[in-house]
Amino acid sequence: MMRKSPIIITGGGQRLGLACAQALHEQGYKVIITYRRHREEINAIEASGIQCLQADFSTQNGVEAFIKKVLEDYDALGAIIHNASEWEAEKNCSDTKLLMEKMWQVHVFAPYRINLAFEGLLCAGFKDDGVADIIHMTDYVVEKGSDKHIAYAASKAGLANLTCSFAKRYSPCIKVNAIAPSLLMFHNSDNDDYRQKALNKSLLQKEPGEQEGVLAVKYVLESGYLTGRTLSLDGGRHLV
Numbered sequence: 001m002m003r004k005s006p007i008i009i010t011g012g013g014q015r016l017g018l019a020c021a022q023a024l025h026e027q028g029y030k031v032i033i034t035y036r037r038h039r040e041e042i043n044a045i046e047a048s049g050i051q052c053l054q055a056d057f058s059t060q061n062g063v064e065a066f067i068k069k070v071l072e073d074y075d076a077l078g079a080i081i082h083n084a085s086e087w088e089a090e091k092n093c094s095d096t097k098l099l100m101e102k103m104w105q106v107h108v109f110a111p112y113r114i115n116l117a118f119e120g121l122l123c124a125g126f127k128d129d130g131v132a133d134i135i136h137m138t139d140y141v142v143e144k145g146s147d148k149h150i151a152y153a154a155s156k157a158g159l160a161n162l163t164c165s166f167a168k169r170y171s172p173c174i175k176v177n178a179i180a181p182s183l184l185m186f187h188n189s190d191n192d193d194y195r196q197k198a199l200n201k202s203l204l205q206k207e208p209g210e211q212e213g214v215l216a217v218k219y220v221l222e223s224g225y226l227t228g229r230t231l232s233l234d235g236g237r238h239l240v
């Protein structure tokens with residue numbers, strides 16, 4: 001069913017978040033994305049009819065400013081999709097204390113504060129549309145850890161746990177689920193050796209692309225009976 005209340009996708013200026021925003025917009029949803037860094041592409045996204053809000057979740061003030069703006073401008077929400085994320089490895093970092101703080105801030109503190117602050121808006125969305133959703137974009141590494149992205153994996157595990165807590169707290173009005181991709185799409189900078197090693201990690205040995213994530217988001221939004229669960233998108237990696 002088409003919900004009248006808007007859907008917010010954080011980190012929607014590129015890649016998976018943008019693909020989800022465009023797909024849901026094309027379906028007729030009112031879609032709002034957040035972006036951190038303004039660039040030309042944001043103007044094009046806005047011109048397509050998707051509202052773009054600048055938000056930097058790297059500080060508590062940035063999170064609270066975003067919350068304040070949304071509470072001022074909207075009286076209902078159909079869904080919030082926590083997609084904003086930084087993927088940083090320990091090897092690229094000189095200060096691992098700051099790395100853990102940064103990972104925790106964007107992957108746990110921001111979704112936690114936003115979910116608590118938007119309960120009323122999502123319940124109003126449920127009242128209007130009969131459905132409301134919170135979706136956390138986590139990661140396969142929640143299950144297995146990562147020896148190269150330790151702080152990232154731990155923070156995504158924190159986000160995964162928020163799925164259980166908020167599913168219990170917000171039922172039956174708001175469904176709360178996670179989507180845990182393994183490899184969805186490479187970066188242009190990924191070399192052939194890295195790509196081959198990443199492909200070999202799953203049974204299906206393919207780079208599915210962002211549309212695999214779009215399909216999962218659409219399923220979760222359209223489901224009437226899924227909450228507190230994680231949808232794994234990993235090509236059978238857990239069986240390798």
Ligand SMILES: NC(=O)C1=CN([C@@H]2O[C@H](COP(=O)(O)OP(=O)(O)OC[C@H]3O[C@@H](n4cnc5c(N)ncnc54)[C@H](OP(=O)(O)O)[C@@H]3O)[C@@H](O)[C@H]2O)C=CC1
Pocket residue numbers: 010011012013014015016017035036037038055056057058082083084085086087106137138139140180181182183184185186
């Ligand atoms: N791509 C993949 O293969 C996989 C992705 N995932 C997860 O799926 C989701 C989407 O992945 P992908 O599209 O690659 O994500 P990206 O790495 O492209 O990041 C998405 C957006 O997050 C925004 N962002 C990062 N930090 C902050 C911050 N502090 N405040 C506000 N916005 C921020 C960035 O905004 P800006 O560009 O404006 O700075 C960026 O555009 C992520 O949660 C990711 O962890 C999980 C496993 C695999």
Ligand SMILES: Nc1nc2c(c(=O)[nH]1)N=C([C@H](O)[C@@H](O)CO)CN2
Pocket residue numbers: 084085086087139181182183184185186198
């Ligand atoms: N925020 C991001 N998180 C992740 C990304 C990304 O590009 N941005 N990429 C991955 C990889 O695909 C990894 O799963 C395999 O190379 C993981 N998380």
